Amino acid sequence: xxxYRLILELQGEEERSLRSIAAMTHHSRQKVTEVIxxxxxxxxxxxxxxxxxxxxxxxxxxxxxxxEASGRHVIDFDYYRKMMPT
Numbered sequence: 566x567x568x569y570r571l572i573l574e575l576q577g578e579e580e581r582s583l584r585s586i587a588a589m590t591h592h593s594r595q596k597v598t599e600v601i602x603x604x605x606x607x608x609x610x611x612x613x614x615x616x617x618x619x620x621x622x623x624x625x626x627x628x629x630x631x632x633e634a635s636g637r638h639v640i641d642f643d644y645y646r647k648m649m650p651t
Contacts (some may be wrong), residue, residue: 566623568590568592569622570617573600574613575589577611609625
């Protein structure tokens with residue numbers, strides 16, 4: 566599992582650069598930056614509650630992943646409107 570919680574906790578500590586967080590978690594700076602920006606955009610800040618595990622954070626930051634993994638897809642209403650006779 567990707568260490569979302571660890572990244573957010575390390576980012577919450579002072580004196581931590583993106584480069585050091587990337588090195589500590591063994592992930593790219595781009596991915597670390599993406600996670601931090603998404604968390605800020607969605608209002609997820611440290612300290613994190615105990616129920617906010619890595620799977621919970623992933624579902625919160627990337628809700629589209631859960632939908633894709635379920636095998637379901639968002640309905641393309643425009644397509645069906647075109648297909649329906651008027």
